[in-house]
Amino acid sequence: MTEHVLPVEVNGETHRLLISDQRTLLEVLREDLGMTGTKHGCDLGECGACTVLLDNQPVLSCLVLARQAENRSVATIEGLAENGQPHELQTAFAELGAAQCGYCTPGMLLSARALLEDSPDPTAHEINQALAGNLCRCTGYTKIREAVQLAASRSPA
Amino acid sequence: MSTTYRVVGRPLPRVDAMEQTTGQIRYADDVKLPGTLIGRQLRSTEAHAVITGIDTSRATALPGVKAVITGADLPTTYGILPVSQDENVLAIDRVRYVGEPVAAVAAIDAATAERALELIDVTYEPLDEVVTLDQALADDKPLIHGEGTGRNVHRSAALEFGDVDEGMAAADHIREDVFFFRGNTHAALETHAALASFSPVGKLTLWSSTQVPHYVHRTLERVLGLPAARIRVIATPSGGGFGGKTDPFSHELAAAKLSMLTGRPVKITLNREEVFYSHRGRHPVLMWIKTGFERDGRITAMHFKSFLDGGAYGSYGVATLYYTGALQTSTYRIPNYRFEGVRVFTNKPACGPKRGHGTPQPRFALEAQMDKAAADLGLDPVTIRLRNAVEPFSKTVNHLRITSCALSECLNEVAGASGFAEKHGRLPIGRGIGLAVSAYMSGAGLPIYWNDMPQSEVEVRVDRGGGVTVYSMAADVGQGSTSMLATVVAECLGLEPADLNMVTADTDLTPVDLGSYSSRVTFMAGNAAVEAAMKVRSRIIKAVADKLEADPGDLTLVDGRVAVEGDAESGLEWSEAVRLAIATEGPLSESGSYRAPELAGPYRGAGVGISPAYSYSAAVALIECDPDTGMVDVERIWVAHDIGKAINPLLAEGQVEGSVYMGLGEALYEEHAFRGGLHRGPSLLDYKIPTALEMPPIETILVESIDPEGPFGAKEAGQGPLLPVIPAIANAVHDAIGVRIDEVPITPDKVIAALRNAARGGPGRFGPEAVPEFEFDTPYRVEPPEGFTP
Numbered sequence: 001m002t003e004h005v006l007p008v009e010v011n012g013e014t015h016r017l018l019i020s021d022q023r024t025l026l027e028v029l030r031e032d033l034g035m036t037g038t039k040h041g042c043d044l045g046e047c048g049a050c051t052v053l054l055d056n057q058p059v060l061s062c063l064v065l066a067r068q069a070e071n072r073s074v075a076t077i078e079g080l081a082e083n084g085q086p087h088e089l090q091t092a093f094a095e096l097g098a099a100q101c102g103y104c105t106p107g108m109l110l111s112a113r114a115l116l117e118d119s120p121d122p123t124a125h126e127i128n129q130a131l132a133g134n135l136c137r138c139t140g141y142t143k144i145r146e147a148v149q150l151a152a153s154r155s156p157a
Numbered sequence: 158m159s160t161t162y163r164v165v166g167r168p169l170p171r172v173d174a175m176e177q178t179t180g181q182i183r184y185a186d187d188v189k190l191p192g193t194l195i196g197r198q199l200r201s202t203e204a205h206a207v208i209t210g211i212d213t214s215r216a217t218a219l220p221g222v223k224a225v226i227t228g229a230d231l232p233t234t235y236g237i238l239p240v241s242q243d244e245n246v247l248a249i250d251r252v253r254y255v256g257e258p259v260a261a262v263a264a265i266d267a268a269t270a271e272r273a274l275e276l277i278d279v280t281y282e283p284l285d286e287v288v289t290l291d292q293a294l295a296d297d298k299p300l301i302h303g304e305g306t307g308r309n310v311h312r313s314a315a316l317e318f319g320d321v322d323e324g325m326a327a328a329d330h331i332r333e334d335v336f337f338f339r340g341n342t343h344a345a346l347e348t349h350a351a352l353a354s355f356s357p358v359g360k361l362t363l364w365s366s367t368q369v370p371h372y373v374h375r376t377l378e379r380v381l382g383l384p385a386a387r388i389r390v391i392a393t394p395s396g397g398g399f400g401g402k403t404d405p406f407s408h409e410l411a412a413a414k415l416s417m418l419t420g421r422p423v424k425i426t427l428n429r430e431e432v433f434y435s436h437r438g439r440h441p442v443l444m445w446i447k448t449g450f451e452r453d454g455r456i457t458a459m460h461f462k463s464f465l466d467g468g469a470y471g472s473y474g475v476a477t478l479y480y481t482g483a484l485q486t487s488t489y490r491i492p493n494y495r496f497e498g499v500r501v502f503t504n505k506p507a508c509g510p511k512r513g514h515g516t517p518q519p520r521f522a523l524e525a526q527m528d529k530a531a532a533d534l535g536l537d538p539v540t541i542r543l544r545n546a547v548e549p550f551s552k553t554v555n556h557l558r559i560t561s562c563a564l565s566e567c568l569n570e571v572a573g574a575s576g577f578a579e580k581h582g583r584l585p586i587g588r589g590i591g592l593a594v595s596a597y598m599s600g601a602g603l604p605i606y607w608n609d610m611p612q613s614e615v616e617v618r619v620d621r622g623g624g625v626t627v628y629s630m631a632a633d634v635g636q637g638s639t640s641m642l643a644t645v646v647a648e649c650l651g652l653e654p655a656d657l658n659m660v661t662a663d664t665d666l667t668p669v670d671l672g673s674y675s676s677r678v679t680f681m682a683g684n685a686a687v688e689a690a691m692k693v694r695s696r697i698i699k700a701v702a703d704k705l706e707a708d709p710g711d712l713t714l715v716d717g718r719v720a721v722e723g724d725a726e727s728g729l730e731w732s733e734a735v736r737l738a739i740a741t742e743g744p745l746s747e748s749g750s751y752r753a754p755e756l757a758g759p760y761r762g763a764g765v766g767i768s769p770a771y772s773y774s775a776a777v778a779l780i781e782c783d784p785d786t787g788m789v790d791v792e793r794i795w796v797a798h799d800i801g802k803a804i805n806p807l808l809a810e811g812q813v814e815g816s817v818y819m820g821l822g823e824a825l826y827e828e829h830a831f832r833g834g835l836h837r838g839p840s841l842l843d844y845k846i847p848t849a850l851e852m853p854p855i856e857t858i859l860v861e862s863i864d865p866e867g868p869f870g871a872k873e874a875g876q877g878p879l880l881p882v883i884p885a886i887a888n889a890v891h892d893a894i895g896v897r898i899d900e901v902p903i904t905p906d907k908v909i910a911a912l913r914n915a916a917r918g919g920p921g922r923f924g925p926e927a928v929p930e931f932e933f934d935t936p937y938r939v940e941p942p943e944g945f946t947p
């Protein structure tokens with residue numbers, strides 16, 4: 001089992017971690033960094049619960065080897081709020097009841113954030129497309145879509 | 158208190174919403190303890206076999222392995238129902254399905270634990286597999302429970318209310334139909350996880366993703382042989398339940414035992430494949446339904462038979478069996494009713510309760526048949542249902558007590574909102590609209606184990622600083638039970654829900670609530686919370702009234718003040734009033750409880766289906782069905798739900814929308830399918846659940862009938878609205894392309910088969926032709942309740 005030092009930026013902070021090569025980004029986030037906000041639902045890239053942003057692109061962290069994040073920046077749910085101020089998406093999800101059990105929520109929020117970066121005023125179809133890889137078993141997606149639209153409408157263009 | 162409420166009825170966010178959206182909320186697998194070992198379970202590769210040997214020596218010798226256990230280490234059987242104590246933590250002598258836990262290990266890390274599983278040598282002597290209903294009802298197959306061969310019948314039931322033969326004789330028109338509802342599963346996003354920690358003083362703590370901490374507590378006591386007082390169960394916030402975390406599970410008990418053996422915390426988190434094997438999902442049910450109608454559509458009699466494929470263990474199955482026959486009468490006035498049902502064992506993962514528990518299957522059959530009968534009689538789908546709709550404050554022939562009931566209003570609401578009358582039968586080929594109704598319990602009337610104690614207890618404690626803490630064992634599985642409790646207590650005390658501290662689902666800290674199942678929490682824990690909060694309120698009002706020499710009747714609690722009604726400036730600020738109450742009469746801590754009234758009718762099985770109140774739902778589905786591909790797309794769904802009173806309309810709508818989603822998945826995509834005893838696709842890639850792309854817009858209409866016994870008039874919302882969605886879609890498919898798919902899920906191959914059947918001059922139907930010949934016992938005859946007029 002080979003080990004390497006992994007320099008990686010997570011939510012703006014640089015870490016140097018000693019990790020074995022076969023570990024996934026999901027495992028390293030949850031186990032080495034204790035950032036349990038990122039969830040696991042299948043560990044096979046099927047459910048989207050583990051979505052994080054790698055250089056601002058949504059990825060399934062269960063399918064990304066931690067080494068692939070070397071010298072790159074990772075954004076997780078823990079870094080979505082800035083200076084204690086929740087992101088518009090977080091507030092909108094809370095206000096509109098877009099989280100029920102909340103388990104898909106971190107991954108959903110990061111996919112939504114990536115969407116709004118690319119497309120600040122998304123259509124309903126763009127929202128559905130962007131979130132189609134994030135399964136939710138509670139909400140029927142209704143309030144999630146509404147929350148993404150609300151956050152988009154409140155974000156400065 | 159006035160009937161205009163300050164917080165009840167407001168669309169407020171969940172009290173834990175920001176914890177959820179910031180990733181701070183901790184689910185079972187997020188809980189960390191120093192020195193935690195990782196547990197894993199070895200699972201059977203055989204569907205049905207005798208275990209002829211288990212050799213764990215190589216695993217035990219592996220460095221890093223701290224303990225290995227097998228069935229012999231935990232010989233006590235258990236099961237959620239007292240009548241079905243048929244499970245072992247780890248299989249003893251026999252395995253009954255692929256995926257059944259056979260051994261468990263605890264090791265320093267996951268890789269070592271998984272390596273250890275590979276080093277356990279199990280030898281099996283395969284037995285004949287019993288995987289289909291017909292095989293289970295044959296008398297030459299090995300008994301799954303027991304020795305030798307015979308029919309694998311778990312339980313059968315036969316009941317008759319009124320006189321069905323007489324009712325059929327009086328009918329102008331009789332229909333017989335056969336339906337099949339294939340099984341499906343919960344697929345909550347969070348996989349089950351449990352962390353056990355056995356302390357040096359001999360106390361066990363279990364953190365688990367469970368809907369029923371109280372029943373897990375009792376099972377740990379039974380299986381581990383520890384006194385209940387030395388066991389603490391903490392139900393962590395659950396990443397979805399839907400009934401899938403309502404049994405005590407093998408991994409919870411194995412983690413506990415491994416922690417006791419090693420003296421270290423042990424965590425077992427199931428992977429997705431293991432969740433499919435743990436199952437307890439929707440039973441596959443084959444159904445036969447014969448109904449007599451008068452010319453005007455009124456039902457004269459119904460005879461319903463159900464055949465349940467239960468999988469390898471009992472689980473809730475005896476209850477499920479009765480549920481397939483219990484609630485037909487809750488929507489329609491059926492003057493004479495016979496129910497015959499049988500549940501069989503098969504070599505597949507055990508079925509159990511999934512959202513709607515045993516009632517979505519018969520509801521699909523019943524609502525599809527109502528549409529067929531309407532067509533036979535030249536009636537429209539709305540009229541035939543309105544003619545048969547049960548009345549509020551009535552009794553059904555099988556002794557269910559109906560209180561508030563807005564069934565007809567729900568029906569009229571969805572029909573109106575969807576333009577049903579203008580569309581039904583009038584849309585172009587390939588587009589269709591369908592309708593269905595349903596009812597569901599607001600909590601099972603009886604606890605799972607017989608006892609005279611309350612079904613829910615809540616404590617409210619107020620500290621000297623004015624802080625209010627609410628204690629309840631109700632487990633929030635995403636449905637918002639904690640927010641519901643905060644809302645009703647805040648209403649009583651003149652505070653905001655967000656002001657309260659909520660302590661829930663911890664057997665050490667909170668008084669018993671039986672759990673988050675049967676849609677019972679709002680009604681039962683809600684009533685208990687209101688009682689506790691009103692005692693606190695009375696004490697505060699009394700203390701303030703004494704001091705101000707005012708009439709207690711003139712005082713009210715509003716916006717953090719105890720004031721004379723109509724004079725917001727008067728009286729005392731909340732925390733001052735609290736200190737006054739503590740100074741005059743001591744600690745300000747009160748409790749409340751709820752126990753359902755005695756409702757069971759005079760027959761065996763009467764405990765299933767009774768409830769202090771029923772919610773009512775109606776749904777309309779507008780769909781497109783491509784006759785070339787057989788693909789069904791749902792364009793829009795309207796649901797009207799009689800919730801009694803929406804304590805929080807935002808969260809209530811969420812429950813309705815989630816129910817619609819789950820029903821849509823069951824109607825069109827989801828099936829827990831097997832090839833022999835092997836699951837066909839135990840993964841979320843193979844088991845298709847709807848994504849954002851498949852979900853149509855949902856229009857939710859909350860109808861408030863104000864139940865006289867519900868907290869602030871409230872009834873359930875988490876399960877009922879699923880029920881009409883499946884038959885509404887099935888009825889819409891018929892409206893779109895003129896064929897009947899009498900089997901769920903309605904997949905493209907079935908649509909194409911039905912269309913081909915029609916093209917060849919057949920009836921244009923896909924579905925089962927008959928039910929097995931099974932000799933039920935002579936039905937137990939029950940007189941209709943007093944005051945029931947046929």
